Amino acid sequence: MAKIESSFLDLGYLDSLAYRDSPIHRLDPRIKLITTLLFIVCVVSFGKHELSALLPFAIYPVMLLALAKLPPGYILRKLLLAAPFALCIGVFNPLFDRATLLHIGSLEISGGWISFASLMLRFVLTVSAALILVACTGFDSLCLALARLGVPSAFVVQLLLLYRYLFVLTDEAMRLARARSQRSFGRRGRELPVIASMLAQLLLRTLDRAQRIYLAMQCRGFDGELRLLRPLRIGTTDVVFLIGCTTALLGLRFADQAPALGDAIGGRLSW
Amino acid sequence: MVTRPLVAVSDLRHAYADGSAALRGVSFAVGAGERLAIVGANGAGKSTTLLHLAGCLLPQAGSVRIGDLILRSDNLPQLRRSVGLLFQNPDDQLFMPRVFDDVAFGPVNLGLPADEVNARVMHALAVVAATHLAQRQPHRLSGGEKRAVAIASVLALSPTILLMDEPTASLDPASRRQLIELLQTLEQTLIIATHDLDMVLDLCPRTLVLGEGTIIADGASAVILQDAALLAAARLEKPLRLQACPVCSRRLPANGRSP
Numbered sequence: 001m002a003k004i005e006s007s008f009l010d011l012g013y014l015d016s017l018a019y020r021d022s023p024i025h026r027l028d029p030r031i032k033l034i035t036t037l038l039f040i041v042c043v044v045s046f047g048k049h050e051l052s053a054l055l056p057f058a059i060y061p062v063m064l065l066a067l068a069k070l071p072p073g074y075i076l077r078k079l080l081l082a083a084p085f086a087l088c089i090g091v092f093n094p095l096f097d098r099a100t101l102l103h104i105g106s107l108e109i110s111g112g113w114i115s116f117a118s119l120m121l122r123f124v125l126t127v128s129a130a131l132i133l134v135a136c137t138g139f140d141s142l143c144l145a146l147a148r149l150g151v152p153s154a155f156v157v158q159l160l161l162l163y164r165y166l167f168v169l170t171d172e173a174m175r176l177a178r179a180r181s182q183r184s185f186g187r188r189g190r191e192l193p194v195i196a197s198m199l200a201q202l203l204l205r206t207l208d209r210a211q212r213i214y215l216a217m218q219c220r221g222f223d224g225e226l227r228l229l230r231p232l233r234i235g236t237t238d239v240v241f242l243i244g245c246t247t248a249l250l251g252l253r254f255a256d257q258a259p260a261l262g263d264a265i266g267g268r269l270s271w
Numbered sequence: 272m273v274t275r276p277l278v279a280v281s282d283l284r285h286a287y288a289d290g291s292a293a294l295r296g297v298s299f300a301v302g303a304g305e306r307l308a309i310v311g312a313n314g315a316g317k318s319t320t321l322l323h324l325a326g327c328l329l330p331q332a333g334s335v336r337i338g339d340l341i342l343r344s345d346n347l348p349q350l351r352r353s354v355g356l357l358f359q360n361p362d363d364q365l366f367m368p369r370v371f372d373d374v375a376f377g378p379v380n381l382g383l384p385a386d387e388v389n390a391r392v393m394h395a396l397a398v399v400a401a402t403h404l405a406q407r408q409p410h411r412l413s414g415g416e417k418r419a420v421a422i423a424s425v426l427a428l429s430p431t432i433l434l435m436d437e438p439t440a441s442l443d444p445a446s447r448r449q450l451i452e453l454l455q456t457l458e459q460t461l462i463i464a465t466h467d468l469d470m471v472l473d474l475c476p477r478t479l480v481l482g483e484g485t486i487i488a489d490g491a492s493a494v495i496l497q498d499a500a501l502l503a504a505a506r507l508e509k510p511l512r513l514q515a516c517p518v519c520s521r522r523l524p525a526n527g528r529s530p
């Protein structure tokens with residue numbers, strides 16, 4: 001359970017990164033949200049065997065990472081944490097799609113392996129972009145940006161609470177695990193019933209606490225509308241960033257007619 | 272001149288969903304600016320009473336009036352503007368990513384301008400000696416630090432009625448003393464549920480003793496806290512300051528200094 005503590009609670013660190021200061025941090029959350037969404041759409045919209053055209057997109061997260069002075073190691077660890085999910089989805093591609101698509105010397109590479117690599121690359125690109133977005137904006141500001149962009153308030157508040165309750169859940173899980181290890185004296189055996197009842201406890205406790213936290217929020221004037229201290233304001237830098245990113249992203253997306261940059265970086269890997 | 276009490280609770284009853292009756296007909300009134308202590312054994316119904324006063328629970332029978340408002344589901348938002356509740360468990364109260372934002376949550380929701388919010392937050396943190404925690408994550412604080420921040424988050428609202436559930440629990444002695452001194456300077460109406468009877472002696476002229484969901488006694492703290500039989504019935508003990516010295520069996524005077 002110590003693993004839960006170190007991996008999930010580190011989300012708090014993600015939050016704390018959002019309070020740093022950098023040109024990227026100072027951008028309006030709406031701008032960052034829009035460019036990141038555009039980035040994700042661009043990356044996802046390529047064909048399933050695309051590889052080389054995807055590579056240049058790595059510039060976007062790397063640039064943000066550098067400008068926002070975020071610790072790359074941390075983002076990488078979070079990526080690894082989510083990697084099993086992507087692996088699960090992609091791992092069947094090589095099994096089902098065995099048609100050879102590429103020869104490297106005498107090596108024959110099937111379409112399945114290429115689409116698998118493409119999927120993993122997309123996963124790395126999109127998830128790192130999303131992580132970086134949260135790390136340089138903060139989840140609360142992002143939710144506010146969503147609300148300002150016209151997403152229904154009820155949905156945004158749900159999202160915000162979901163994120164908050166994630167902490168509640170992991171906190172409770174930790175406490176339960178601690179309480180158990182306190183009194184199990186390292187003994188093994190008959191683990192399953194214990195774990196089952198712990199999970200039930202966890203659910204009940206989390207529901208209870210979520211309820212009380214919601215009450216506490218209401219007691220302090222929360223009426224379902226999101227208000228934040230940082231005002232949202234779109235300035236010249238924001239507009240320049242938006243136009244720059246949009247042009248670059250769309251350029252990269254529709255540059256496959258003249259894939260010069262892609263070739264330079266990735267070689268002719270794609271079909 | 273007879274003024275109407277600010278808070279009036281009459282024949283309040285509450286049973287939780289699992290059927291356990293937490294309050295079995297509680298009635299009391301609190302005047303504006305009064306400082307009332309609610310004491311009683313574990314499970315006596317102190318927290319349940321405070322939750323009603325804050326509008327977190329609605330009366331199943333009986334009524335609660337705060338100012339001109341009768342507690343009902345339709346006027347909860349209005350009512351909550353005038354009361355601030357410190358929850359018994361600070362973990363229930365702290366949910367923002369940073370201590371600063373947590374304390375600012377209430378004032379921001381009140382729609383105050385940013386300068387005012389900043390000023391209030393810094394002031395509230397200063398009075399609980401927690402200014403240095405402003406940038407920390409609330410769920411990574413020690414128990415006492417969490418309590419201090421939770422107190423600040425209620426003080427920042429500056430409500431007309433301050434409800435506190437065990438404010439001194441898990442505070443170190445210096446912080447506890449500081450909190451008591453702070454509360455003494457406040458002019459707001461104060462209702463405190465606590466097991467800290469020495470604090471009651473310092474802070475609250477009036478005490479309400481709860482036992483199994485009913486009021487056992489309601490009167491001057493100085494009288495109630497001297498009444499050994501009553502306290503025993505409520506599973507409480509005389510405050511240390513009112514107990515005789517075990518060595519010389521002399522008693523300290525009420526101000527706590529030796530004669």
Ligand SMILES: Nc1ncnc2c1ncn2[C@@H]1O[C@H](COP(=O)(O)OP(=O)(O)OP(=O)(O)O)[C@@H](O)[C@H]1O
Pocket residue numbers: 287288289291292293311312313314315316317318319320359
């Ligand atoms: N959420 C709940 N569900 C069911 N029963 C509850 C719940 N909360 C409290 N109770 C029960 O209601 C009664 C009164 O509880 P309450 O929390 O008001 O006591 P208290 O006086 O604050 O005690 P303590 O000094 O331990 O804080 C207790 O018997 C308790 O078991």
Ligand SMILES: [Mg+2]
Pocket residue numbers: 317318319359436
């Ligand atoms: Mg209680």
